[in-house]
Amino acid sequence: MQIAFLADYPHFVEPLARYHIDEWSRLLPWWHYDDALAELEDHASRKSIPTTLLALDNDRLLGSASLVEEDLPKAELPAVASLSPWLASVFVVPEARGRGIGRALVERAVMQAAALGIETLYLFTAGQETFYRQLRWSVWEQVLYHEREGTIMYRQLTIDD
Secondary structure, eight states, X not given: OEEEEGGGOGGGHHHHHHHHHHHHTTXXXXXXXXXXHHHHHTOBOSSSSSEXXXXXXXXXXXXXXXXXXXXXXXXXOGGGTXXXXXXXXXXXXXXXXXXXHHHHHHHHHXXXXXXXXXXXXXXXXXXXXXXXXXXXXXXXXXXXXXXXXXXXXXXXXXXXX
């Protein structure tokens, strides 16, 4: 398995947008394929945010993780207005789960954020707190987002990251 930038594999933008919609449309019912596609097309950078990392096995897409300036809408959750940037869209295709791919994506995204000089990285999760705690993330705040309980977490980045 290798981790690479979406910018180097633009042919994965469309299938990744479909995966993201399939994974998160229940939490974000107003978010559609065209929205996901437009967001991912904007992630063409290797050295700035937004950016997306891919987990690949040969030329097979296994998963993704993104770094974005804003993940939760500030208008709906004013408590997040000052929080940025975010780890977002951590996804592993169902048939590849349980093999450490998510962990590898998160750690590579953290390394990328640290290389960009980011000191604190945030994320939102609805149900994966244990996974992220194992990766040295801490709870920032419990929130209710569209009638679903979730957790904002953070990680202080160091040179070692």
